[in-house]
Amino acid sequence: MAFTDAQAIIRVSDFKTTLSFYQEQLGFDLMILWPQPRYAVLKRDDVTLEIAEKAGHQGNSAIYISVTDVDALYVQMQTVKGGRVGNLYDRDYGVRDFRIEDPEGNVLIFGSDLEDRDTIIALKNLAA
Numbered sequence: 231m232a233f234t235d236a237q238a239i240i241r242v243s244d245f246k247t248t249l250s251f252y253q254e255q256l257g258f259d260l261m262i263l264w265p266q267p268r269y270a271v272l273k274r275d276d277v278t279l280e281i282a283e284k285a286g287h288q289g290n291s292a293i294y295i296s297v298t299d300v301d302a303l304y305v306q307m308q309t310v311k312g313g314r315v316g317n318l319y320d321r322d323y324g325v326r327d328f329r330i331e332d333p334e335g336n337v338l339i340f341g342s343d344l345e346d347r348d349t350i351i352a353l354k355n356l357a358a
Contacts, residue, residue: 242334242336245281248333251313258272258273258274259273269281269283288334292339295340297340298342300326303340304318307328307330313330313331
């Protein structure tokens with residue numbers, strides 16, 4: 231038995247604002263929309279996210295999304311409105327990433343492996 235896929239479901243209290251943010255600011259396409267309870271399935275490239283309305287619920291999700299060119303995406307995301315874009319970092323575990331907080335406080339972490347990731351991890355393991 232093999233796991234084949236996973237999709238994050240983000241619960242939000244302001245469905246309309248959040249849906250608009252993911253479509254207009256982050257470039258996700260709307261695939262499915264249910265009217266009641268309000269629920270949407272969004273897709274960008276190979277990544278699928280789901281948004282579910284839940285009254286009184288706000289921002290406790292964190293989702294890591296692998297991308298092919300984190301530097302180019304970071305430049306593109308500098309114009310994001312309605313959310314907060316964090317700084318770009320090289321992590322000591324061999325990943326370059328940045329974070330975006332959506333209007334509800336959910337955090338999306340976009341990252342790419344550094345070219346020398348395997349070497350970085352091997353050196354960390356030797357030092358431990």
